[in-house]
Amino acid sequence: MVVLLTATGCQQASTTQQSSRNEEPSNVNTADNPLLANWATPYGVPPFDLIEDDDYLPALRQGIVEQKAEIKAIVNSPEPASFENTIEAFERTGATLEKVDNVFSAVNAANSNDVIRATALEFAPELAAHSIGILLNQDLFERVRSVYDRRDALGLNPEQMRLLEETYKDFVRAGATLDDNSKQRLREIKGELATLSEQFGQNLLAETNAFELLVTDPADLGDLPASLVALAADEARKRGHECDCWVFTLQRPSINPFLEYSPNREFRRRIFQGYAMRGNNDNDHDNKDIVTRMVALRAERAHLLGFKSYAEYSLSNQMAETPENVYQLLDEVWAPALRTARTERDALQAMLEADGIDDRLEAWDWRYYTEKLRKAKYDFDQDAVRPYFEYTAVRDGAFVLANKLFGLTFWPRNDLPKWHEDQQVFEVLDADGSHLAILYMDFFIRESKSGGAWMSTLRSQSRLDGDITPIVTNNFNFPPPSGDSPALLGFREAETVFHEFGHALHAMLSDVTYRSLSGTRTPRDFVEFPSQVMENWMAEPEVLPLFAKHYETGEVIPDEMIEKITASGQFNQGFKTVEYMAAAYLDMAYHTRTTTDDVDPRSFEKQAMDHIHLIREIIPRYKSTYFSHIFSGGYSAGYYSYLWSEVLDADAFQAFKETSLFDQETARRYRKYILSKGNTRPGMELYEAFRGRPPTIEPLLRNRGLLENVE
Ligand SMILES: [Zn+2]
Structure with missing residues (x-):
């Protein structure tokens, strides 16, 4: 569940090692490209019906050409730098690139194909080089800095001040104040990271699609709901199986119900392992080397920018601010969550034994016995809803x-x-x-x-x-x-x-x-x-x-x-919390490393999980080689964010519970101070304006049923 932050030309990541990429593409044919034409559609929605797959690359490149020209105009202005001719002018640049890239990124995520994927792989380093080229443009930065240094005398309104501060920070965080050698190295690192991250995602998609579990005995379906049985039969036919059989895949809507319902323990093991080993099979789609390389490159980048670790660098721009603050929240929730999960585990172990199985509970048993227990305890069949x-x-x-x-x-x-x-x-x-x-x-x-x-x-x-x-x-x-x-x-x-x-x-x-x-x-x-x-x-x-x-x-x-x-709302919350938090700890472990030497993801992951005493019956919600949030999404050193935000959402919802669920005055304040404000003020300021005080953690612990296990 992520929000896809689309590339914005200047605000998004990355660089490349190939300086030849900086040459302006020539002879871009833009005349009949629907992406570049004026979109004569209602509300200016993208003309999806007119766009062909091979329209994207030339349009994206044209966006780069245009933004370069726009920036040149700012830099070459004979006027002294002002908020209007530099900061606002910079804000206006890249409109075409953003417009095209927003569409491209959305389609690449939701309706991709070979042409689109190839375009993504080819364009990622070009965009990265372009973005970092802007932020490391010395002449541009000098103008931004000159406005920034005079900021208190400019009579800016709060949103203008925020734009100025955020713009200045983007340049500094990209390395604008560094010497030329460091800047060059940053370009190389960002470019390589962009390519690796795209490759990681493509490997994962290939590994996810490659696996299937073929079931031929209806007994192995257990009490699987009819709609899901029909779906698995469809999948088998789609994959060309000419039998009375069912296929289950590693997509969550397929694997999760199978793990919940199939009494066939060996099959559960097989599909679970198939899921958990993605990107870790020592084949062409292996992600281990990519993880190793990305972790090292991120640490190196942080060092160049004057931070001890990538997490320090990344968090300095977040509400949490420091790794210590993240760990403080994680540790506060982890202890009661792990205690709760152990209690849950013991109950499931007993059920396994009651089934006549003389063995320890395994990770692939958890969901199966949880569903049985849910039924027994609450007489609640998830599928009845x-x-x-x-x-x-x-x-x-x-x-x-x-x-x-x-x-x-x-x-x-x-x-x-x-x-x-x-x-x-x-x-x-x-x-x-x-x-x-x-x-x-x-x-x-x-x-x-x-x-x-x-x-x-x-x-x-x-x-x-x-x-x-x-x-x-x-x-x-x-x-x-x-x-x-x-x-x-x-x-x-x-x-x-x-x-x-x-x-x-x-x-x-x-x-x-x-x-x-x-x-x-x-x-x-x-x-x-x-x-x-x-x-x-x-x-x-x-x-x-x-x-x-x-x-x-x-x-x-x-x-x-x-x-x-x-x-049953708090049922199995030990598992859910621990599974999620283990991945958050894993993310933090990778990104708080202060050295740039190579890690072996397998042993590093094991150490990180041993360190938090993760029980063997639960694996992290994402393991290293399929942790796309942090290796192909924007959540590196940020997977904790869901929990951080949950402190806010649980506490904010209390404001409605204290009045009424649809209280119009509370809704008005929520819209005014939170939903309408974007990033025009720091998050904690917005929250306090809405709530009249800082958030507290108790509502989160209560919601998850963990309060009683706090020591
Ligand atoms: Zn989300």
Whole structure:
């Protein structure tokens, strides 16, 4: 569940080792490229119906050419540097590049193919070189610095001051104050990192798609819900198996239910290991060397910039500020979480033995016995809720919530162009009926789509040059309707819809002047707060009946089922917390290294997990070779962010609980101080403005049922 931070020409990473890349591409044919033409579409949405795969690369390169010219104009200005002719002018640069790259990044993530993937691999180092070239442009930096040094005398408003400070910081953090040799080395490092990161993601996709578990005996399906059995049968046919059989894959919607229901322990082991070994099979798609190299390069980069470790460098720009602050939060939650998980483990071990198995519980047994225990303890079958969570009902539930809180309404606009026929398009209107945003939703799993769920921005809100409204996308990997069975979601999947929709709200309700400070372009450890807070509402007994209606009968979800959902809410939280936090610790372990020597990911990971006394029945939610958040996403030294943000979301939701779930005054403050503000003020300042005090950790511990295990 990530928010995809799209490249912004100057704000995003990277460089290259090949200086020849800095040469301006010549003879770019732009005349008939739909990406570069004026988009004569309603609300200026991308003309997806006109774009061909091979339009992207020339358009992206043209974006670079244009931004270079724009920057040259700033640098060559005969006027002394001012806020307007330097900082605002710089903010305006790269509009074409951002416009094209936003579309390209979104399509590469959600509907890729060989041409798109090749383009991504080819363009990654070019963009990286371009971005770092800007931030290491000495003449440009001198002008930025000259404005920055006079900042207190310029009469700037708070948002202008923030833009100036953030711009200056971007240059310094990229190495603008360093000598030429160090700058050159930074260019090389960023370029290599960009390529490695793209390669990591492509290896992982290949490894995920390569595995299948073929099941021929229906007994091995156990109590797997019929809709998922049908899906597995479809998958088998799709893969050319001419038998009465079922195929399970490493996509979470396939592997997780199998691990929960299949009584075949050997099969559970096989698919679990298939998942856990991705990128670690010593084949062409192995990610170990990439991890080793990326960790070393990041440490070297941090050293060049004057930091002890990459984590110190990375966190200095976040709400958490230092590794010590991150560890303080992690350690505070870890101890009670591990105690809870051990208790859970003992209960599952007993169930394994009661099944007549004289063996220790293994990681691939956990979900299976957890589901049995859930049924026994709460008489609650997760799949009994699925008929009430048909995906459009859940989607509309998120819409209803946005309506009750902020008065927003959502109108289908399937006349607008889209990147895949499965996409649904909505126009979002504000409470006063004015146009607010366009929202694309893409629900179903495809091989062309990266795994997981995310939000991305096709156009950021801004007011610098006219009222630019946001265009955002939500992306999921749910099983599509199959035959007569509709797309029914589980409780967790429904939560995911609300989560990503929360990111979308953050982008859509943005109300700022500068696009680089807009919407979700906040520090990572703040950005998960507006998304996670939405999950709180969804599970409330007052909210569920608003949307959870049986897909066949229209019957509202029964009170008895809501009671079971509420009662089992804290069930298995030891596991969930430990699984997540182990990955957060692993991320921090890699990135707090102060040396640049090579690590062996296998032994390093083991040491890191031994250090926190992780129990052997649980593995980190992501192991090194498929930890795409930190090796091909933007979350290096930042996977802790979800927990950090959860402190905020749990405490913020208390503000509604203390008044009422749809309290209009609290919702108004939440929109005003959090959702509309983007990155125009530091996260803690925004939070305190909303809540009237700093956040406390108790609501998080209580929500997760960990309070009783705090010593
Ligand atoms: Zn998220």
